[in-house]
Every structure is written in C-alpha cells, then in structure tokens.
C-alpha cells in the first residue's frame with residue numbers, strides 16, 4: 001500500500017516535472033514535494049475582488065458583469081480550474097491576465113488563459129525576464145507571453161472597477177508589479193510578499209533586498225488601509241493581510257541585513273554567517289522546499305552586502 005502510494009506520487013511528480021516545474025525551476029519547490037492533485041478554491045474579499053488558491057502563487061481576481069481579470073496564473077492544471085470558475089462568475093468572459101512577475105508558479109498557467117483573454121499584461125522588465133529565462137530553460141513552447149507591457153504604471157477600467165499596475169523598483173526579482181484594484185482597495189503584491197516564509201531573492205534577475213525594503217515601505221504608505229494579497233504564506237497562515245504585514249517583512253529584511261553586516265564585521269566566513277538555525281526574533285518564519293530557506297535568504301543578503 002505504502003509502496004503503491006509512493007509510486008503514484010513519484011509518477012505524478014514526474015508528470016509535473018515534465019510540464020513546468022523541473023524545466024522552469026523558478027520558484028524552488030522541489031517537484032517531489034508537490035502534492036498532486038491540487039485542491040483549488042475561490043474566496044471573496046470584497047466588491048467583486050477575491051483570491052483563487054491552488055498550487056503556486058496566489059491568484060487575485062476581479063469578476064464584474066462587464067468582464068473578469070486574473071492576476072497571476074499558477075500552473076497549467078490549476079489555471080484551467082481558475083479559468084472555468086472566472087468564466088462562470090463573469091459570463092462576459094475574462095478580459096485580462098496580469099502577471100506580477102515572471103516566475104513559473106505565476107506564469108506557468110498563462111497558456112490556459114491565452115485563448116480566452118484579450119490581453120496578457122506584464123511590466124516590461126517582467127516581460128523581458130519571462131522571455132530570457134524561459135529561452136534559457138528551453139520552455140518557450142510552454143509559455144504564453146505578454147502582448148501588453150508597461151513601464152512605471154498602467155491602468156484600465158473594467159465594469160465599475162479600475163485596475164492598476166505599478167512598478168516601484170527591484171524587489172523579489174528585477175521586475176515585480178504591484179496590482180491595485182482601486183475601488184475595492186485591494187492590492188496584489190505577488191511575491192513581494194511572503195507571509196512568514198523565508199523569501200526567495202532572485203538576484204540573477206536583478207532582485208535587491210534593500211530596494212525590496214523601500215518598495216514595501218512605499219506601498220504600505222500609499223495603501224495604508226488596503227487589503228493585500230500575498231504570493232505565498234507558510235502553511236496555516238493567511239495569504240491576505242494588511243500594511244502591517246508588509247512592514248513586518250521589511251523588519252525581517254532589516255534583521256537579515258543586520259545579521260550579515262555584523263558577521264562581516266566580526267570577520268566570519270560566508271558559511272558561518274548563512275548557516276544559522278534561526279534568525280533571532282523571527283523564529284515564526286519557516287522554510288518551504290529547497291530554495292525558500294533562511295540560508296537561501298542570508299546567502300542573497302551576503303552577496304548583496306559583500307557586493308558579489
């Protein structure tokens with residue numbers, strides 16, 4: 001029984017590996033730890049805006065009588081469930097898919113949206129990274145790329161809602177957009193928000209912890225009373241929250257940089273600095289998979305501080 005179950009998991013994981021995860025190992029959850037099949041769910045926030053959870057980054061959505069919008073696309077299997085659900089909520093169909101950033105657990109499901117949406121919207125740096133990194137991985141045929149890009153900001157009216165995309169500088173990657181549903185006062189942070197999970201800092205794409213901290217401060221100030229959607233959260237923790245949660249991640253990053261700077265001053269080796277069991281004061285943060293680890297975050301901080 002146990003053996004059969006393992007075989008099933010292993011086969012399913014390989015099937016997943018064949019599609020998006022292994023060839024585009026952008027998020028860092030090892031395929032073997034992906035629990036198939038994903039349970040999906042729609043949840044309302046307010047004013048026709050809500051979240052869809054399945055596998056990968058949280059999808060935000062707007063569903064009005066005039067049409068629907070999705071923010072991020074997860075993976076092909078869960079994207080299909082999201083498309084079907086949004087089409088039921090909004091009989092006029094899905095107008096737009098917006099990607100917060102290029103990572104595979106946010107864009108892998110784009111092809112499920114492509115035939116039914118008018119546009120796929122990305123910040124221009126995100127669009128560039130999406131093409132570059134998927135070309136390197138040889139997965140272009142499994143992608144659907146943006147046909148509408150923006151620099152600093154973009155907006156569009158859908159029914160009685162106005163949707164905005166903003167670029168505030170480097171953060172989790174070199175091209176993260178913050179998506180705002182203005183009248184609902186809901187802000188999708190993509191992976192600029194990890195709730196109590198050691199976050200990935202994607203330096204090869206241009207990520208920066210110092211800039212990420214500024215982005216969190218700026219967005220928390222501009223949208224101080226908004227409800228925020230987070231890309232990821234630790235098991236059991238919410239994927240939505242408030243400006244306080246953004247500032248908590250900013251404080252975590254300050255502690256990460258402080259730890260690295262103290263270590264460098266004390267002439268500790270990189271290994272001594274990054275291989276600690278927990279960050280004092282932040283024991284509530286957990287690891288997820290092989291990439292979202294304290295050592296991973298500290299290594300990125302070390303490289304950033306040491307100028308590597």
Ligand SMILES: [Zn+2]
Pocket residue numbers: 027101103172191
């Ligand atoms: Zn990401």
